[in-house]
Amino acid sequence: MNNRVLLVDDEPNLLRGFRRSLRGKYDLVLAEGGASAIQQLTTNGPFALVISDMQMPEIDGLKVLSTARSLAPDTVRVMLTGNVDQQTAVDAVNDGSIFRFLNKPCPIEMLSGVIEDGLAQYQLITAERELLSKTLSGCVGLINELLAIASPKAFGRSGRLRQWTRSISSKLQLQDAWQNEIAAMLSQVGSMMCVAPGTTTVGDLHVEIGHLRQQADASSALIAKIPRLDKIASMIRGQYLSDSPDKLPENIERGARILRMLIEYDVLIQSRSPALSIRYLQEFNTPYDEAAVEAFAEIILGPQELRSLSVAELLEGMILENDVLTGDGEVLLRSGHELTETMIHRMRSFIRNSVGVREPILVRVRKGIGGASHPEPVVHSAI
Secondary structure, eight states, X not given: OOOEEEXXXXXXXXXXXXXXXXXXXXXXXXXXXXXXXXXXXXXXXXOSEEEEESOOSSSOHHHHHHHHHHHOTTOEEEEEESXXXXXXXXXXXXXXXXXXEEESSOOHHHHHHHHXXXXXHHHHHHHHHHHHHXXXXXXXXXXXXXXXHHOHHHHHHHHHHHHHHHHHHHHHTOTTHHHHHHHHHHTXXXXXXXXXXXXXGTTOHHHHHHHHHHHHHHHHHHHTTXXXXXXXHHHHHGGGOTTOSSOOOHHHHHXXXXXXXXXXXXXXXXXXXXXXXXXXXXXXXXXXXHHHHHHHHHHHHOSEEEEEEOGGGOOTTOEESSOEEBTTSOEEEOTTOBOOHHHHHHHHHHHHSSSOBOSOEEEEEETTOOOSSSOOOOEEEEO
């Protein structure tokens, strides 16, 4: 249990007096001046309680306490000052979220009482956070177990969404990534309340989009009933609110755009290859987060580069960047297709007859593909 207290003042005699009077009662760390305090916070933290003098040269107490807050938000912060004017108090509350003010000179009995109260406050905050974390974790786990029983298909999708979200968050170094991950896990609970479109339309995003909207609304309504999950509910609901006048916070809106992209990708791959599905996301990316689309493309397809190749140089697994045209201008293969041996054989057969194929062929190739029999062509650009 963390009961460490950092005392900060630029008067060494005052610090020595605190040490003598409080020795044995608390786990004290002393810092002479703001620079020393910030070093302690960054290299020896976190502390349960930080008590700092306000008026110090170079780095004042406000900077010390705001730094403590940014490094460890749960740390309780107390300001020790001989001059508390209104602006000082306002700045301290806004920038440092001060728990108490103490006037100098401060009697040891009063300081000891504030330390006791500060440590009790810290234990209350951390205990509540732990309880909340375990409660939310339990709720999310229970909901997923129920989803697995009621709709194995939806449960499978939520698992894929969670993994993809985690990968994108890591690649883009997103803040509060846990919110995106929980939203992905819980985004499918509304499927138990919505009737899916018929099997003849599986994979047709234009047909399923209405169902996805209903599911987002239903999932959001259910999740909103759980305390402290209001942001998760907003993220799920916000997938189809891009044109709404009710502007969402930036991180929530971005999470909603990423979630929509991943759900719609999961619909698309039911009727087309991963390469074609990614191509759709790249070409119709208005509802999505552009950086997330490109990160996801690399996650699914791997790092790629554009190459101009002859038909003889084509390999299975390469992805057509442009349409392949016959010699007389007819479309032989559409862009976005992942080449198979059959497709390559078909192109070669056109090469052998009088029609021919227009070369070179522009393809996306996983970096590293190539060898003696397929010399490296010119690289045009990279994802």
